[in-house]
Amino acid sequence: MAIVRELLRIENPEGEPGFLGAGHIARPLMNGDYSQTDPFILLMDDFLNKKDTTPAGGPHPHAGFETVTLVLDGELGADDHKLKSGDFQLMTAGSGVVHTEVIDKPGSMRILQLWFNLGRENRKAEPRLQDLPLAHVPVVNENGTQIKLYSGTLAGVTSPVQNYVPLIIADIVMKQGATTVQQLPANYNTFLYVLEGSVQVGENKTRLYKDQVGWLNLFDQEGESELRLTTDDENTRFVLYAGKPLHEHIVSHGPFIADNSEEIVQLYREYRQGKMKDISTVPEAQHYKW
Template sequence: MPAFRSVARVEDGLHAGPDAQVDDKRLLIMPTDPARTDPFLVLAEDWLSSPGFEWHPHRGLETVTFVVDGVLEHGDSLGNAGVLEAGDIQWMTAGRGIIHRELAYRNERAHTLQLWLNLPAAARMTDTRYQDVLAAARPRLTRPGAVIDVVSGTVDGVTGPALNHWPVQGVLVTLDPGAELELPMPAADRAFVAVLDDAASVAGRPVRAGQVAWSDPVADAEPDASSVLPLHAAAESDRQARLMVYSGRPVGEPIVFGGPFVMNRAEEIEQAYRDFRTGEFGPVPRLARL
């Protein structure tokens, strides 16, 4: 029988407010103690119009950008360019180095959630890769009162389209008021649940929009063991609850942040800055706005 998971902690997001790039920002996962959140390093919620995030580099991580609302324009040094609409996801492997930008289409508005995924040292310098994981093309599972939109990994035999360098299960769950769901996931994974709309209980712990519930790996779990995370939408609500649920096995290696770079050692961060300045990431793209 799969083990039932518990919630170790529920954390409030930090409202960071507007800055030079965005109209408003909230940090749902902060990079203050990455060993407690590994393999998930950052989850930032941004509301942007102009200027947004102009050309900037990344190395040593993957970013998963979910468009909550509005339309997001993107481009990168691989030559990819396009727009993502509400529900669409951009899965980008920075690997050895990429330069990209994320802007509100026509400087109107975009509301996004961006997750930074850790990589093991052996994959930090892998080839860069870009994937559109569009809402219309993702598989969905239907359960009583619940819809599971599978982005990454395999749930009940259904596999999401995202390709991974580190095994991650990612789903978007929509629950009708009062609906219950036992979501399967590997027992060795660390999992988080970010409530996007309304409220829900996660393994019996109440969680509201703007909070994140954390479930640590099941103790003494066999490598291939399964577990379930109980989710329950508030019965008294008149709205559906929307949840972003990701799980992944902790990488368990040293983590060093350096602005847009994530590596294992400080000297690797210094090298990333040198490589970017000397053009090892390639020239800054000159793509026109869409």
């Protein structure tokens, strides 16, 4: 008997003014206690429509987790660290880094940025960057469904991105009237975020609409599960996230994730003492360009 994935809960996140000032709308996509979202900590859908040249953003630290950036539209960063529409970057903050994001020219962009837990044994991993440009993303086209796989294994293909904690991220486009059945590990916490159209999820065909987040039921046992997805009379696009829960307690404070409050205090001390280096200075051996 196949293990079937169904929608367990549907959320309707709202946008709010973001920290980059005028033209920045930030939509927090992750609600509830971490025990429900494990190993996902935070996910933001950021829209920026900048009209002027006043610098926005700046340097800020991270430690104890990974940031995962998917550019949906526009450009982010500059020079060797520029990301364009469809590009993907995984930054392992690990023991601690400073991340500098300054936007000083007019333009529009939309990015999905995830905070993803590292797990106790890798909390202080050496910082690293992994860049996967759109041109190198594994793509599957089958029966009216296109899957761009950024992380993990899905639909018979595997992303080159290396993961400390098993993580699947896929940008999926389905034409009207299409159906696909995908195999996912039954014990991966999984959710969908709809960017365009709507999709029917599971054997129950529960509908998930644009801008909604839908979390699937989760099983304790190992092995594969089936996720059935169907569209009606419109093209649909959504992002699928699936990760293996760590079942560990975490402490979150500002830009840091740790195992206890004492470690949070130590991280702030190291940052003030200048011990955290900018991620742009990461050694070449720790900057993977797939």
